[in-house]
Amino acid sequence: MTARVLIHLPATARRGEVIEIKSLISHPMESGYRVGTNGALIPRDIITLFTCTYNGEEIFRAELSPAIAANPFIAFFTTATESGTFVFNWSGDNGFSATETAALAVE
Amino acid sequence: MTGLPRALRVLVVGLAVFAPLAAFAADIPAAERRSGFEFMGRELRAMQEDDAANPGMLAVLDGEALWNRSDGAAGKSCAGCHGDARHSMNAVAARYPAFDAARGAPVDLEQRINLCRTERQQLPRLPFESRELLALAAFVAHQSKGQPIAIPESASPPRRRCRQSDFRAPAGPAQPVLRAMP
Numbered sequence: 001m002t003a004r005v006l007i008h009l010p011a012t013a014r015r016g017e018v019i020e021i022k023s024l025i026s027h028p029m030e031s032g033y034r035v036g037t038n039g040a041l042i043p044r045d046i047i048t049l050f051t052c053t054y055n056g057e058e059i060f061r062a063e064l065s066p067a068i069a070a071n072p073f074i075a076f077f078t079t080a081t082e083s084g085t086f087v088f089n090w091s092g093d094n095g096f097s098a099t100e101t102a103a104l105a106v107e
Numbered sequence: 108m109t110g111l112p113r114a115l116r117v118l119v120v121g122l123a124v125f126a127p128l129a130a131f132a133a134d135i136p137a138a139e140r141r142s143g144f145e146f147m148g149r150e151l152r153a154m155q156e157d158d159a160a161n162p163g164m165l166a167v168l169d170g171e172a173l174w175n176r177s178d179g180a181a182g183k184s185c186a187g188c189h190g191d192a193r194h195s196m197n198a199v200a201a202r203y204p205a206f207d208a209a210r211g212a213p214v215d216l217e218q219r220i221n222l223c224r225t226e227r228q229q230l231p232r233l234p235f236e237s238r239e240l241l242a243l244a245a246f247v248a249h250q251s252k253g254q255p256i257a258i259p260e261s262a263s264p265p266r267r268r269c270r271q272s273d274f275r276a277p278a279g280p281a282q283p284v285l286r287a288m289p
Contacts, residue, residue, distance in 0.1 A: 004165045004168045004169060006158075006159060006164055006165065006168070008158075008159035022159040022160060024159065024160065024162065024164070024165065025165075026162075026165040026169075070162075071162040071165060073160055073162070075160075
């Protein structure tokens with residue numbers, strides 16, 4: 001199944017208001033250190049990079065490591081400056097890539 | 108830790124579903140019956156109440172996709188019969204497990220989904236604890252979120268002693284059979 005993504009942020013905000021953005025993505029985050037039932041290492045399969053852009057400008061970036069649990073939940077704050085779209089991007093091992101967008105209206 | 112939050116969510120649903128049965132046996136007064144949710148820690152409760160942080164919501168999204176997927180010999184999706192789950196499945200999970208008069212046995216939500224699959228959709232049963240069955244059950248149960256368990260009196264089985272046949276495996280693919288050595 002494709003990765004499921006949940007984004008939560010307010011639909012509208014006042015100019016200059018600090019808003020919280022929450023993101024959740026389904027991913028096994030296989031660390032690469034675990035051993036399977038056959039005794040062999042399970043190959044690493046993690047998300048390595050998460051970015052968020054606000055009207056094209058990068059406002060948040062996180063590098064993820066094997067110690068991060070499955071279904072990474074990342075929440076952060078930003079200042080609402082103008083109406084526009086947020087683009088969220090996750091990328092990682094085995095060519096994993098997921099993109100999601102969300103709109104914000106600033107009054 | 109893989110899948111732990113989802114397992115917890117299912118556990119909570121399970122506790123909530125089976126609490127009334129346990130109460131039925133021990134005759135705990137209705138006012139004193141509590142959901143398993145109330146026995147969870149503060150952080151777990153906060154996570155479960157926040158749909159943005161609850162990884163169980165990912166399973167709900169998976170379940171919604173499965174709900175709308177046409178499949179099987181009958182070419183039917185769940186939505187093909189039941190329509191929009193937000194209306195048709197509202198309060199349904201709160202009625203389970205229920206006593207199924209036709210089968211003469213109790214049926215829980217997962218078994219009901221599998222009955223629908225085998226009888227209406229002509230699809231094989233989904234294994235218990237499989238990703239698909241958990242997702243469908245989570246999606247259906249989500250439509251009753253926050254509602255109290257309300258098993259109708261008429262759906263309760265008649266009081267009697269358990270029989271060995273109560274615990275037999277449901278019909279399906281043949282189980283391996285132990286045979287006596289010659």
